[in-house]
Amino acid sequence: MLIGGVLVITRKNAVHSALALIITLLAQAAIYLMLYAPFVAGVQIILYAGGIMVLFLFVIMLVNIDRALKERQFNSQWLAGIIAATVLGGLFIGVYSKGRDIFPDRALTVIEDGNTQKIATLLYGQYMFTFEIASLLLLVAIIGAVVMAKKRI
Amino acid sequence: MNAILQYIESYLSSDKTPGAAGNLFWMLVYILLVFVGLSVSVIAMNWLERKILAHMQVRLGPMRVGPHGLLQPFADALKLLLKEDIMPAEADAVIFWCAPFMVVLAAFIVFIVVPFGPTHAVTDMNIGILFMLGVSSLSVLGIVMAGWASNSHYPLIGALRSGAQMVSYEVAMGLAVVSAILMTSLNPSGTGTLSMIGIVQAQQAQHTWFVFKFFPLGLIAFFIFAVAMVAETNRAPFDLAEAESELTAGFHTEYSGFRWSLFFLAEYSAMIAVSSIAVTLWLGGWLRPFPNMLSGATWDQIFSLAPGAAFLFLAAMCFFNVLRMPKLPYFRIQTIGLAGFGVVLGLIGLVLLLPPVRVRIQDIFWFSAKVAAFMYLYIWYRGTFPRYRFDQLMRMGWKVLLPMGLGVVLLTAGVALALPNL
Numbered sequence: 001m002l003i004g005g006v007l008v009i010t011r012k013n014a015v016h017s018a019l020a021l022i023i024t025l026l027a028q029a030a031i032y033l034m035l036y037a038p039f040v041a042g043v044q045i046i047l048y049a050g051g052i053m054v055l056f057l058f059v060i061m062l063v064n065i066d067r068a069l070k071e072r073q074f075n076s077q078w079l080a081g082i083i084a085a086t087v088l089g090g091l092f093i094g095v096y097s098k099g100r101d102i103f104p105d106r107a108l109t110v111i112e113d114g115n116t117q118k119i120a121t122l123l124y125g126q127y128m129f130t131f132e133i134a135s136l137l138l139l140v141a142i143i144g145a146v147v148m149a150k151k152r153i
Numbered sequence: 154m155n156a157i158l159q160y161i162e163s164y165l166s167s168d169k170t171p172g173a174a175g176n177l178f179w180m181l182v183y184i185l186l187v188f189v190g191l192s193v194s195v196i197a198m199n200w201l202e203r204k205i206l207a208h209m210q211v212r213l214g215p216m217r218v219g220p221h222g223l224l225q226p227f228a229d230a231l232k233l234l235l236k237e238d239i240m241p242a243e244a245d246a247v248i249f250w251c252a253p254f255m256v257v258l259a260a261f262i263v264f265i266v267v268p269f270g271p272t273h274a275v276t277d278m279n280i281g282i283l284f285m286l287g288v289s290s291l292s293v294l295g296i297v298m299a300g301w302a303s304n305s306h307y308p309l310i311g312a313l314r315s316g317a318q319m320v321s322y323e324v325a326m327g328l329a330v331v332s333a334i335l336m337t338s339l340n341p342s343g344t345g346t347l348s349m350i351g352i353v354q355a356q357q358a359q360h361t362w363f364v365f366k367f368f369p370l371g372l373i374a375f376f377i378f379a380v381a382m383v384a385e386t387n388r389a390p391f392d393l394a395e396a397e398s399e400l401t402a403g404f405h406t407e408y409s410g411f412r413w414s415l416f417f418l419a420e421y422s423a424m425i426a427v428s429s430i431a432v433t434l435w436l437g438g439w440l441r442p443f444p445n446m447l448s449g450a451t452w453d454q455i456f457s458l459a460p461g462a463a464f465l466f467l468a469a470m471c472f473f474n475v476l477r478m479p480k481l482p483y484f485r486i487q488t489i490g491l492a493g494f495g496v497v498l499g500l501i502g503l504v505l506l507l508p509p510v511r512v513r514i515q516d517i518f519w520f521s522a523k524v525a526a527f528m529y530l531y532i533w534y535r536g537t538f539p540r541y542r543f544d545q546l547m548r549m550g551w552k553v554l555l556p557m558g559l560g561v562v563l564l565t566a567g568v569a570l571a572l573p574n575l
Contacts, residue, residue, distance in 0.1 A: 013245070015245070015248060015298075015301060016247065016248070019248065019251070019298070022294060038278065038279060038280045039280055039283065039347075041280075042280045042283035042284055042286075042287050043283070043287075045284075045287035045288065045290070045291070046283070046286055046287040046290055046327075049287075049290075049291060049294070050287060050290030050291055050293060050294070050323075051290065051320065051323075053294060054293050054294060054297060054316055054320055055320075057294070057297050057298070057301070057316075058297070058313060058316065058317075061297070061301050061309065061313070115279075115280075116279070116280065116347055117344065
């Protein structure tokens with residue numbers, strides 16, 4: 001996953017970056033599997049790697065990337081970048097050292113039988129309102145995209 | 154030797170798939186068997202497609218290379234392996250190399266969860282059907298990459314069209330699958346399941362194939378999936394993206410030799426994979442026909458003769474055609490070849506009639522027979538229907554199949570809540 005992430009930001013060719021992002025997303029699905037959440041892993045592959053990345057690739061291929069390939073890569077903000085990365089690393093170390101007591105010592109021993117059922121019970125039971133609002137948000141996004149793309153309404 | 158036989162016996166009488174039992178050796182054996190079986194099926198599909206299309210168009214098809222063209226697929230494979238491997242000048246080498254690799258990967262990995270029997274899958278994930286849908290959606294990426302990497306207009310247009318078509322029909326497929334999964338939650342134990350083996354066992358427990366359940370809802374869901382799966386695999390009548398007369402072979406125009414054969418292999422494997430999904434979800438997987446109406450030991454025995462009888466029938470057809478071969482001297486080798494093929498088929502049929510083999514081969518045989526029926530349907534569609542224009546294709550995917558799918562899901566859920574005992 002780390003290799004994929006590094007490749008995303010260092011490739012000059014946008015299509016290569018998109019492919020590296022696909023690798024990163026598949027690695028993330030594997031991480032979900034290791035956390036005993038097979039349903040989330042499956043849905044990640046279907047939606048993210050198989051749906052959203054296809055749309056990314058469509059857009060990248062329809063936009064002319066030859067000019068971007070020939071431009072020189074520059075890093076003029078390298079000082080700010082190093083400071084930000086150091087602060088983020090310090091944050092990670094702080095969270096790990098202070099919060100280590102919250103997590104159990106050994107790996108999770110949850111059986112993975114009920115992941116789908118548990119997600120369904122939570123999503124359609126306790127978080128039903130949030131679910132409906134999220135679907136409304138997606139509807140608004142779709143309508144917005146159609147309005148922006150149509151020549152005349 | 155005795156220890157080996159004992160090891161094999163002890164495994165064959167287990168009741169778990171190799172994945173569930175954690176048995177690495179048998180998992181590898183199953184993977185190898187699936188791989189070999191797939192390759193043989195793709196070769197057979199090539200010959201069958203050309204022969205059946207030809208007979209539907211009142212012509213003969215390949216007849217020269219081997220008796221009745223039986224060696225034609227091998228000749229094709231040899232030619233493809235020996236062809237020059239061309240890469241276009243300005244093509245992106247990394248993506249050009251990766252694209253057929255991704256498509257083949259996506260097409261072959263789905264066979265991990267395909268259930269040939271209650272314990273005859275490589276492994277049985279609890280998210281089996283989700284895994285299959287997800288991995289088969291990765292082949293879209295491979296196709297789009299192939300069109301882009303060819304750096305030429307026709308492949309790019311073909312790839313983008315194909316990608317749009319596959320993404321559109323995935324939605325309809327997903328809805329039809331959801332409606333079938335809804336029906337699995339009506340079994341006596343009360344919980345549904347996403348695992349492929351669990352779905353077939355739910356059909357067994359509810360004493361009905363899901364295609365006949367809640368008539369006509371199961372049938373409509375099956376119909377939606379059957380149409381969407383043909384569109385998903387870019388086959389006629391939805392093959393605008395790779396049709397010769399429209400786009401000079403579409404996204405795989407610039408591929409030659411072995412790379413093209415990888416696309417070809419992936420296409421037929423994907424056809425077999427989505428047919429396996431349809432068979433597992435609606436047609437009862439490995440269950441024999443009429444498991445409950447005609448049940449009992451005698452009917453079991455009669456149905457267990459079916460595999461051997463099928464192969465013996467094929468052998469009889471071979472011998473009948475041997476008699477019809479022209480009796481000229483230069484046909485002698487072909488006649489002998491056909492007779493030899495008939496003898497091999499007959500021997501397989503006789504082996505399948507032996508009692509110890511008869512009991513075990515049933516599940517695999519019924520599953521393969523149903524998938525073979527779907528393959529015949531694929532070829533039949535190709536020979537019968539004219540091609541859809543691309544806007545008609547997208548209209549069908551979004552404006553016809555998607556509302557139908559939503560309606561089927563709603564109605565199935567409603568009927569399942571209202572009449573749980575049906």
